[in-house]
Amino acid sequence: MKNTKQYPRKEITIKNIAELAGVSFSTVAKALRNDPLVNIKTRERIHRIAKEMNYYPNLLAKGLKNKKTKTIGIILNDLQSPFYAEIYKVIGDILNERDYTMLLCDSNYDQNLERKNIITMISNGVEGIIISPINENSPNINLIIERNLKAVFIDSFPNFPNINYVYANHEKAAFLAAEHLIQSGHKDILLLNGPEELSSSHHFLRGYTQALEKYELFLREDLVIFSHLSIESGAEVLKQICRNRKITDIGFTAVLSLSDLLAIGVYDAAKELSLRIPEDLSVVGYDNIFASKYVCPPLTTVHQPKTRTGMYSIQILLEQIAGDSKEFKKMVIDPILVKRSSVRIVK
Amino acid sequence: MKNTKQYPRKEITIKNIAELAGVSFSTVAKALRNDPLVNIKTRERIHRIAKEMNYYPNLLAKGLKNKKTKTIGIILNDLQSPFYAEIYKVIGDILNERDYTMLLCDSNYDQNLERKNIITMISNGVEGIIISPINENSPNINLIIERNLKAVFIDSFPNFPNINYVYANHEKAAFLAAEHLIQSGHKDILLLNGPEELSSSHHFLRGYTQALEKYELFLREDLVIFSHLSIESGAEVLKQICRNRKITDIGFTAVLSLSDLLAIGVYDAAKELSLRIPEDLSVVGYDNIFASKYVCPPLTTVHQPKTRTGMYSIQILLEQIAGDSKEFKKMVIDPILVKRSSVRIVK
């Protein structure tokens, strides 16, 4: 249609209201903030007009003026992962209550993208950020600290005094999982780890190593594999290893993976390779995403308190923003082993 | 520590750079935009200084001036749902490429919250929004249209000429699913629908009804149930119905649900009630979230093209923002039946 031309979005401003109300725009500003200095009758009139015109204040102007944007930034590594989803769901709910808005960015486990995302947050004047950084030693962390950008780190604990973090203890998680496998009789455990540049992968490896040490087992380098964190990668890795080998020849009886998604990939591969879980291969995941309970067989995993992570991190951030607290908070949350049916007990 | 006091975030502006460079701030502005009118040497010097100082432009100021904020808003109903997650994952990826940022809000199937979220988007000056509205006839839609806010509706098709939408045909989805059940021999099918105020629920009901009509089956009102869209609600509803009744007495042999999440809730309840799927109860879901393939037994469902929904919607929006297209796009995407193992064939 010719005449459905898009008109430029006409912004309604306090000036427009002022014209209609026959007062100056600064009176309108005051009236809208319910300043008692403004005559009650004009105040009411102005409010009425504002409502009629569907006036909504321009937050850009406001933010420019006050340095209060009422937005906070969230920088995560995989928007699609149910793990992260659970975290920012609670964040979103709390933000809704507090009239904050969330700027959400996905870094895709890419440090350049992460850097870009941090800059985006700064440029947009967010009042604070929650970030799950890829690496604890990357210059990206410095960027945040130098700028004095209020931040809560999750899923990591960068080694700086003046930061906040909420960290689910990955080291302990790996330890618990590995210990459970060892106690079930497994000696050769494939560690299906996350990407090598990811700090979490190193914490996880450490926990795995500690468990081996405790039970005087050798760490076999060939059983530590770094992988992208997706179902597809998990499947890919296992298929790669098992290709052209007999079940008895793959050199391990169990898989411990950094994420449930990865573990589900192992399930996929196992099916394709006609390996039975847990008869031929035991599997333990990490995160306890909702799906892990429903796969066949139900996945033994380590529960990561995602809701609490989200809740604590946003609470800490909002407190700091409000200025209620100047102290830096460092929280470590303990994960919990959830035994289901993907681990075989070896006699 | 006393002296870890938080300094106010000092913003670095073009004025600071100007001082250091010994030029006027407007020269800096031009230099940073690589305006060839500025002497190449000063341009370089200014760029160097800007980099050294970690200058990042204030997007609020920029936005206020240009009416280009490089942000787009996404308003969804459940951030945690794997269904929505898949949609905004692709949106996020494309936005990353195009240097746009996403403002994400969760309306929680609440129309008041939805209204607030729309206003938030307007106030923040987003260049456009993608919204999955709760109801196609709510005043919230008018709010968007009146304001001439560029928008793409997903998961719905409001009846206005001058809007864009990308709609996965829920009516057809329900029809396909119901037809499959009927052809498998089921005559009494419980429709586990979404919330009554949700437009999708009505489209879904229509498809279900059509299938019944086609096969000359009666629509039994008692078999249409509106429910919140979560695993818990799905389980709750089924348990409610089956309480104190024998399997042969519940009055239906199959369940068709508006979402896979709801269907998984049915799985949970079935387990608790010692009902076998599909022997005692057949189940068909909708969405085809990743988990539906992994549940036991694998869930028969109707695939909703989430990636395409996300991709098309953001492409349409960005085109309209760029002004490349003034035409309103109305896309309807066809869902596809995915047969797995949760439907029993009745002789």
Add this chain to the structure above:
DNA sequence: TTGTAAGCGTTATCAA
């Protein structure tokens, strides 16, 4: 080639 000035929509100070 560089600088001045007005303006985007607010807030806040001060004057009327």
Add this chain to the structure above:
DNA sequence: TTGATAACGCTTACAA
């Protein structure tokens, strides 16, 4: 009780 005015950081004519 109300109104001018400057300022936030940036863009963009226009002037020098």
